[in-house]
Amino acid sequence: MQSTNFDHPVFTETFTLSDGNKIPFVGMGTWRMTDSDVLTSAIDAALEAGYRHFDCAELYENEEIIGKALAQGMAKYGVKREELWLTSKVPHYSMEYDAAKECIDNSVRQLTQSEDGYLDLVLIHWPTSIIVEAGLENRLTIWKALQEKQAVGKVKSIGVSNFTAKHIQEFLDKGITPTLNQIEIHPLYQEMETIKLCQAHNIALTAYAPLAISDEKLLKNPIILGLSEKYGRKSGQIVLRWATQRGFIVIPKSSQKDHLIENLRIGGFALTPEEVEAVNGLNCGYKTDWDPKDEL
Numbered sequence: 503m504q505s506t507n508f509d510h511p512v513f514t515e516t517f518t519l520s521d522g523n524k525i526p527f528v529g530m531g532t533w534r535m536t537d538s539d540v541l542t543s544a545i546d547a548a549l550e551a552g553y554r555h556f557d558c559a560e561l562y563e564n565e566e567i568i569g570k571a572l573a574q575g576m577a578k579y580g581v582k583r584e585e586l587w588l589t590s591k592v593p594h595y596s597m598e599y600d601a602a603k604e605c606i607d608n609s610v611r612q613l614t615q616s617e618d619g620y621l622d623l624v625l626i627h628w629p630t631s632i633i634v635e636a637g638l639e640n641r642l643t644i645w646k647a648l649q650e651k652q653a654v655g656k657v658k659s660i661g662v663s664n665f666t667a668k669h670i671q672e673f674l675d676k677g678i679t680p681t682l683n684q685i686e687i688h689p690l691y692q693e694m695e696t697i698k699l700c701q702a703h704n705i706a707l708t709a710y711a712p713l714a715i716s717d718e719k720l721l722k723n724p725i726i727l728g729l730s731e732k733y734g735r736k737s738g739q740i741v742l743r744w745a746t747q748r749g750f751i752v753i754p755k756s757s758q759k760d761h762l763i764e765n766l767r768i769g770g771f772a773l774t775p776e777e778v779e780a781v782n783g784l785n786c787g788y789k790t791d792w793d794p795k796d797e798l
Contacts, residue, residue: 510735511769512552517751519681520704523622523659525587527746528766529555531710531755538567540757545571547759549579551766557684557708557753558613559591559627560605565612573615588613591627591663592644597636602647610656620656624648625663625684638672645678661706664792667695674703684708687750689741689781690720690788701749708751713738715790725780733771736764743768744781 516524530548535541541564548556549572556572558565572588575581590609592602610619626644630636648660661682662669673680683700685693687709700707714720721737729740738754742765745752754765773781 510739510767512766513746513769514552515746515769517706517749519659519706520679521659521681523681525623525659525682525706525751526555527751528742528768529553529557529587529589529708529751529753530762531557531753532564532568533559533562533710533755535562535755535757536564536567541567542571542574544757544759544762546575546578548762549575549581551759551763553762553766554581554585555587555589555753557589557710558609559593560596560609561591561593561627565590565609569613569615572613583614583619587622589623589625590621591625592648594628594630594636597630597640597644599643599647602644603651606647606651606656620658622657623659623661623682624651624657625661625682626665628664629662629666629669641669641673642676642678645673663708665696666693667699670696670699670703670705679703680705682706682708682751684710684753686711686789686791687745688712688714688720688790689723689726689744689784690714690717690786691790692782692785694785706751707749708753709745710753711790712745712750712752712754713741714788717788717790719788720784723784725784729773729777729781735768735771739764739768740773741781743771744773744778747773747778748782 513528515527518524530553592605596602596605651657652660659681661680663684665683726737730737742752756762
């Protein structure tokens with residue numbers, strides 16, 4: 503019989519990036535959360551539950567709501583800014599130098615509710631643009647903007663998102679090694695060429711959609727259900743623990759308090775190496791989001 507979500511330890515481990523900064527392994531995703539009341543309540547519940555890592559983006563059109571909710575919650579629960587990890591992303595409609603810098607400034611102002619704030623991590627959201635035809639030169643230009651914001655203290659770490667092995671290799675060939683690449687990863691979708699290349703060059707990996715958007719193909723898979731029964735954990739907790747044991751940072755999304763707690767309370771147990779391999783074997787190329795493989 504499974505114990506309640508509140509009985510399990512909060513997973514507080516961090517991953518040390520190549521630049522020395524430490525990012526919490528488990529964060530709260532905020533994509534497609536635009537209802538102000540729902541999102542504000544979710545941020546409050548997340549802070550109360552122990553979340554200190556929030557994954558955001560200008561593209562999500564909710565950073566102002568998040569910033570205000572964080573400010574309220576930090577005051578309520580006595581959380582200091584230096585305890586938080588805030589990530590944002592330069593969208594694929596800001597693939598120009600000045601636009602990228604303006605985007606970062608806007609995200610800093612909205613998420614921290616201060617002109618003098620900073621972000622812990624800023625990523626290039628997509629390798630190309632929906633506005634203009636963008637290729638490597640555009641990516642290099644945006645990277646320069648990120649570097650300049652990092653140099654003046656507006657950003658602590660810089661990286662990329664949705665970069666395939668091809669895009670990563672192009673950066674490596676230019677002498678650029680991002681600290682992190684955020685891509686879709688879950689047991690049903692493990693793009694091994696990109697994963698292996700990033701790991702070989704000490705590029706951290708953040709897994710978005712780590713629960714395959716709660717798809718039953720994953721959460722009701724017999725292997726996952728068997729491990730759930732063995733460890734007395736929910737299927738989602740098994741999947742998230744698998745990911746963290748693989749070294750992947752995870753940013754599951756939920757607006758429900760119980761699910762937020764469940765996603766963070768994955769401490770106190772670990773899968774065996776054989777069990778990790780069994781879950782690895784579920785890889786079948788099942789992607790839930792837009793595939794960047796065909797991007798320039």
